[in-house]
Amino acid sequence: MSVHLRPGQALKLWQGVALKEAEEGKADLSFRQTAILLTIYLEAPPHTVRGLADRLNVTKPVITRALDTMGALKLVSRHRDPRDLRNVLIKRTLEGALYVERFGDRIIAEAGELPL
Amino acid sequence: MSVHLRPGQALKLWQGVALKEAEEGKADLSFRQTAILLTIYLEAPPHTVRGLADRLNVTKPVITRALDTMGALKLVSRHRDPRDLRNVLIKRTLEGALYVERFGDRIIAEAGELPL
DNA sequence: CGGCAATGATACGCTTCCGAAATAAATTTG
DNA sequence: CAAATTTATTTCGGAAGCGTATCATTGCCG
Secondary structure, rough: OOOOOOHHHHHHHHHHHHHHHHHHOOOOOEHHHHHHHHHOOOOOOOOOOOHHHHHHOHHHHHHHHHHHHHHOOOEEEEEEEEOOOHHHHHHHOHHHHHHHHHHHHHHHHHHHOOOE | OOOOOHHHHHHHHHHHHHHHHHHHHOOEEEEEHHEEEHHHHHOOOOOOOHHHHHHHHOHHHHHHHHHHHHHHHOOEEEEEEEOOOOOOOEEEOHHHHHHHHHHHHHHHHHHOOOOO
């Protein structure tokens, strides 16, 4: 049983989630920010500024700024790496985990309402 | 055959699309902008500023500004309604249609690569 | 030790975006 | 026709984002 989507379904799914997120969302994250957040929460640590910048093919200030805003929203946190003080390790937070979980639920709910 | 997603799959799907869009995307649209764009392209016209503002539960200047930037990207166009000159009708463009179509394809491609 | 590389943050000028309020134009209503 | 309503835009001060370039700190290695 693989995940099959027709074009109309895929776009409708995305629209539904974007609509709900835009309506009540505190965040209004961009594609970049969303990619950063989900990468932190879905891929294995450790996550560093450099690593995320390479992963996303963007410059380091982009990551720094995204971490600033997401940090203010308590979605992620930063800690200096004790083993190499140049590094900053990006850690997950309880709030961030809840946000991501709720986001996943929203996608699933939208998918379930798609016309067949 | 309904569209079923498990939490991990849903989030991985979103991450994959967001990653690709962030990597090579010219736009880096926010949730709001994405919702506006997809609503214009998926729902039946006519679309007006007021209508979109109500649909998204945001203020009108938000729509005006989004149309400014998306218009600059040629993703949508604006035309005065000849039957009521107060209204602005938002129309689809060729570029926008191609963008949305390509976006749908990207979602489908990501969905197809999801682990089962 | 001393120079060099690597890492993350910051500065700069600019663009975009925000919400709230004010404005401009067109239509409807009394 | 004048007044009130509707629609979209503009303005305001302020926040946040961008890319490029530069800094400060840390580690590495000869």
